Amino acid sequence: MAGKWLDVALTQLGKSYHSSGAFVAFVMNTSKIETNAQNSQWSPTLNDLVQEVPDLKKIENARPGDLLFWGKLSHPYSVGIYIGGSHFISVTEKDAVVKVQVLNDNWCPEFVGSVF
Known part of the structure; x- marks a missing residue:
């Protein structure tokens, strides 16, 4: 199931949201x-x-296809889709374009949501 989801996400690379x-x-x-x-x-x-x-967990437990959330549980400010290997796909804050990005210590999600 995550494979189809990730395939759809990857078809959006370069598009604006x-x-x-x-x-x-x-x-x-x-x-x-x-x-x-x-x-x-x-x-x-x-x-x-x-x-x-349905399932929220810590970032250490992220699997490909999970949603990565930045911010507090009661007030998230960004979300992306984890694709594995410390990479995720999301709209960039700078130019609102879908790109593959790298997780780093300066901008690490606070929690993860899994739908599988």
Whole structure:
């Protein structure tokens, strides 16, 4: 299941989104990943995305396909999709374009959400 999700995410490289939440919601909805919430579509709002993920855990336990969240559980400010090997795909803060990025100590996510 994560493979299809990641394939959809990778087809978005170089495209612009108004937010990281909008990008992740597009990938989730296009991949037909079921949400934990009562509605049938994933929300682009980060606070809603956190509520829609059934399994939250620490970054050390991230697996490819997991959602990486930056910020507090009650107020996340960015989200990306972990692709493995310390890499993730998300909308860049600087230019709002989908790119593969590298996790580092200066900008490491606070928690991870898994839907698998």
